[in-house]
Amino acid sequence: MDALRGEIRRAVRARESVLARSLRAELRRAEHSWQQELTARDSAPVEEHGAGPEDRHDAPGTGRAQTGRSAPDTSDEPAPHTLSDEPAPHALGDGPATHALGDRAASRALGGGGAPGARGGAAAGVWRARVVRPGATGREGASPAGVREQVCQALTLIGVPAAARVVVALNAALGAAPLRSAQIAVLRRDEERSFRAAPHARPYYMCAALTDRLSAARGLLALSTWPLERRAVGPLSPRVDFLITAIRLAEHLARMAEAGERPSPAAHRLLSRLAHNIPGIGERQGTSNGYPRTRHGPGGRTERDADGPVPGGRAGRVPGARGQGTTPGPTTASWPAAGVQADMSWPVSDGEPDRFAAGSDGPDPAAVVRAARAELEVHAAGDAAARAEIARRAREALPEAGRLFGVATTTRAARRPR
Amino acid sequence: MNKDEAKERREVDLDRLDRLRGAVPPRPHDARAIAALAANPGCARRSVLDAAGIDKDATATHLGFPAPFGRSPFAITRGNAFEALVKESGCAELLRLLRELLGLPVAEAAYTDLGDIGGDPSAHLRHAHTRTLLDRAARDGAGAGTLYDHPLLRLEIAGQSAYLEPDVVAFLHGGRFHIVEIKSFAVIDGQAEPDKAAAAARQAAVYVLALKTMLEELGHDPGRVAHDVVLVCPENFANRPAAALVDVRRQLAVLRRQLARMTRVGTLVDALPPGLTFDLAPGDDGVPGRPAAELREAVRAVEARYAPDCLSTCDLCFFCRDEAAGQESTDLLGRQVRDALGGVATVGEALGLADGSREPGEGQEEIARLLRLADRMYAELS
Ligand code: SF4
Numbered sequence: 001m002d003a004l005r006g007e008i009r010r011a012v013r014a015r016e017s018v019l020a021r022s023l024r025a026e027l028r029r030a031e032h033s034w035q036q037e038l039t040a041r042d043s044a045p046v047e048e049h050g051a052g053p054e055d056r057h058d059a060p061g062t063g064r065a066q067t068g069r070s071a072p073d074t075s076d077e078p079a080p081h082t083l084s085d086e087p088a089p090h091a092l093g094d095g096p097a098t099h100a101l102g103d104r105a106a107s108r109a110l111g112g113g114g115a116p117g118a119r120g121g122a123a124a125g126v127w128r129a130r131v132v133r134p135g136a137t138g139r140e141g142a143s144p145a146g147v148r149e150q151v152c153q154a155l156t157l158i159g160v161p162a163a164a165r166v167v168v169a170l171n172a173a174l175g176a177a178p179l180r181s182a183q184i185a186v187l188r189r190d191e192e193r194s195f196r197a198a199p200h201a202r203p204y205y206m207c208a209a210l211t212d213r214l215s216a217a218r219g220l221l222a223l224s225t226w227p228l229e230r231r232a233v234g235p236l237s238p239r240v241d242f243l244i245t246a247i248r249l250a251e252h253l254a255r256m257a258e259a260g261e262r263p264s265p266a267a268h269r270l271l272s273r274l275a276h277n278i279p280g281i282g283e284r285q286g287t288s289n290g291y292p293r294t295r296h297g298p299g300g301r302t303e304r305d306a307d308g309p310v311p312g313g314r315a316g317r318v319p320g321a322r323g324q325g326t327t328p329g330p331t332t333a334s335w336p337a338a339g340v341q342a343d344m345s346w347p348v349s350d351g352e353p354d355r356f357a358a359g360s361d362g363p364d365p366a367a368v369v370r371a372a373r374a375e376l377e378v379h380a381a382g383d384a385a386a387r388a389e390i391a392r393r394a395r396e397a398l399p400e401a402g403r404l405f406g407v408a409t410t411t412r413a414a415r416r417p418r
Numbered sequence: 419m420n421k422d423e424a425k426e427r428r429e430v431d432l433d434r435l436d437r438l439r440g441a442v443p444p445r446p447h448d449a450r451a452i453a454a455l456a457a458n459p460g461c462a463r464r465s466v467l468d469a470a471g472i473d474k475d476a477t478a479t480h481l482g483f484p485a486p487f488g489r490s491p492f493a494i495t496r497g498n499a500f501e502a503l504v505k506e507s508g509c510a511e512l513l514r515l516l517r518e519l520l521g522l523p524v525a526e527a528a529y530t531d532l533g534d535i536g537g538d539p540s541a542h543l544r545h546a547h548t549r550t551l552l553d554r555a556a557r558d559g560a561g562a563g564t565l566y567d568h569p570l571l572r573l574e575i576a577g578q579s580a581y582l583e584p585d586v587v588a589f590l591h592g593g594r595f596h597i598v599e600i601k602s603f604a605v606i607d608g609q610a611e612p613d614k615a616a617a618a619a620r621q622a623a624v625y626v627l628a629l630k631t632m633l634e635e636l637g638h639d640p641g642r643v644a645h646d647v648v649l650v651c652p653e654n655f656a657n658r659p660a661a662a663l664v665d666v667r668r669q670l671a672v673l674r675r676q677l678a679r680m681t682r683v684g685t686l687v688d689a690l691p692p693g694l695t696f697d698l699a700p701g702d703d704g705v706p707g708r709p710a711a712e713l714r715e716a717v718r719a720v721e722a723r724y725a726p727d728c729l730s731t732c733d734l735c736f737f738c739r740d741e742a743a744g745q746e747s748t749d750l751l752g753r754q755v756r757d758a759l760g761g762v763a764t765v766g767e768a769l770g771l772a773d774g775s776r777e778p779g780e781g782q783e784e785i786a787r788l789l790r791l792a793d794r795m796y797a798e799l800s
Pocket residue numbers: 458461462463464722723724725728732733734735736738739
């Protein structure tokens with residue numbers, strides 16, 4: 001395919017448009033059959049277990065690059081390939097490349113081998129299925145039951161409510177067959193319908209987390225086997241659950257390492273991303289977190305001035321932004337406007353996260369656990385109290401279905417989280 | 419003018435504005451539109467059209483000059499994806515940025531989704547909810563939450579209330595509210611595209627104003643809303659969010675002035691011909707029934723003040739540009755040139771003054787001297 005692509009480029013350069021067109025068609029055919037191949041592999045991961053991990057990893061990895069690069073030829077969206085070459089956030093959802101496609105096979109192929117940023121995720125998934133799967137039942141493949149199983153597995157690992165994006169990422173990190181957020185949304189509605197039709201027909205349900213208004217928290221998934229306190233979401237709960245997610249994932253990776261298994265790049269990448277947002281991990285590894293131009297580092301001001309004038313505002317102001325507001329000129333903004341040059345205020349990262357992302361080892365799981373626990377301690381008591389209060393009210397006010405799925409969930413189900 | 423008179427006067431205004439708009443409902447203002455008010459405050463045409471709640475986009479389309487806006491679906495996808503990234507897991511990325519940028523203490527990590535109140539509530543309900551919770555936050559002092567996502571704010575614009583649904587987070591720290599605005603244009607080596615950054619600052623100013631207004635209505639000090647907004651953008655193509663503080667005081671002042679001007683739009687309206695209307699009432703086929711030529715005359719009756727940055731802020735820009743070009747107006751050359759050429763209305767006139775083929779009129783002597791000088795210098799150089 002690379003040879004074909006080279007030909008096309010040459011042809012275009014020489015303005016041989018007819019030749020280029022026919023070459024392109026050929027390339028597309030080649031890619032199409034390649035994708036079909038990929039889809040076939042995807043849906044039958046179990047049969048692939050014979051070969052060594054390296055092979056697996058290579059194949060879909062190449063696929064990513066190719067499907068990614070082919071995008072500009074076949075669609076109007078210029079970016080998928082740009083994004084796919086980054087440590088992209090899209091790893092967490094179906095990236096722009098996937099959900100734009102109506103064609104199931106194509107989106108599966110992209111989602112499997114080529115989702116931007118999922119680099120190696122699916123690949124790793126295929127081989128790691130062997131490593132991780134035995135605990136779960138691998139036989140359903142990507143059937144609705146399989147999706148349900150996978151979602152449950154991801155939730156069980158972290159033990160706290162999570163957004164679909166997070167479930168998708170965890171699932172990839174666990175090395176299971178790729179999931180899409182849309183599948184999860186369907187599943188969620190299905191669970192509620194099933195419970196309301198025949199309560200307790202299943203041993204567990206995927207259900208809602210409850211807000212303090214006792215409605216289903218937007219976008220969060222939980223398991224019915226958890227105590228209500230865990231499914232209640234107070235103001236600090238998103239943070240607490242985020243920290244717990246990081247701890248559980250780190251512990252899981254540590255366990256794998258102990259057992260002599262190599263965690264997947266997707267798992268490392270996810271842990272890196274979580275770790276990046278937990279204070280105390282970057283510094284421990286000897287880097288400031290790349291905001292040298294602010295007057296104080298992170299955590300520099302741990303007490304807030306009770307009612308002093310402009311706490312934070314001034315102190316945190318980045319030099320360079322100051323005074324721009326008074327620059328005369330009718331149309332320029334006070335900031336990043338043309339006049340601001342090299343000493344611009346934008347904090348420049350020193351690349352620490354990239355080191356995480358690119359490095360094969362990622363952050364040290366033990367360090368992540370320590371740092372996350374340290375912050376968790378700060379929030380734990382307040383969060384537990386708020387959750388207990390919500391749970392108490394839910395027990396008093398709601399029938400069982402309401403406790404599981406929240407009040408007014410039917411209208412909510414139709415709404416997409418913004 | 420006593421109070422009753424003022425009220426009466428206002429009602430007359432509203433009535434007149436309704437007639438200007440014709441038989442279609444007023445178009446609600448969104449933050450982008452409001453922000454754009456601050457972009458070209460001197461334009462009477464836009465003041466009148468906006469005050470009357472006229473759909474400028476539809477007007478421009480009917481005139482045959484559809485607006486160049488509308489983001490590509492890809493840009494929207496990218497914007498949403500970036501926002502989702504920043505807000506994921508209780509705004510984990512945003513918390514990190516705020517801790518780094520403002521020294522937000524670790525303990526302050528509460529996240530409240532003001533938009534998530536169950537069911538499918540109306541804007542009115544959601545606004546009430548936002549008010550209640552932010553009121554509580556403002557009163558609670560130390561026990562208050564920190565991040566408030568999806569606030570639904572309201573701003574009174576020329577007698578109509580516009581609901582603003584910012585994709586921003588209001589963030590409370592040390593007793594002060596900050597507006598966080600998440601934008602998906604990239605900041606590369608510390609530089610953002612100036613017009614995008616400027617637009618973001620203007621838009622953030624709208625939210626700051628709306629939040630200040632809300633606090634004031636609730637009996638709190640509006641000064642508790644910081645005029646430094648936190649702008650979050652992806653950095654260096656990497657989609658990794660970075661944050662900076664942007665001072666929007668100037669944008670805020672312009673916006674205030676412009677909004678006040680819109681409530682006083684009566685004087686502008688009074689000067690217009692009595693029967694004037696920009697009615698866009700659709701005919702049977704759904705498109706405005708009125709002949710475009712008639713609408714064109716109506717729009718032309720209100721004076722415009724075209725400037726090149728209209729191209730990024732006003733739906734009518736192509737129409738006004740065309741008009742300015744037809745008149746050889748110096749407006750086309752941008753504000754600075756226009757101001758420098760004060761008193762010289764057209765390009766032809768300026769050229770005439772420069773090569774001496776045209777005698778300067780009264781008050782034009784100085785600019786004519788400068789133009790001739792420039793012409794000589796230019797001749798020597800070329
Ligand atoms: S485009 Fe026309 S109407 Fe809009 S602000 Fe500019 S001059 Fe005024």
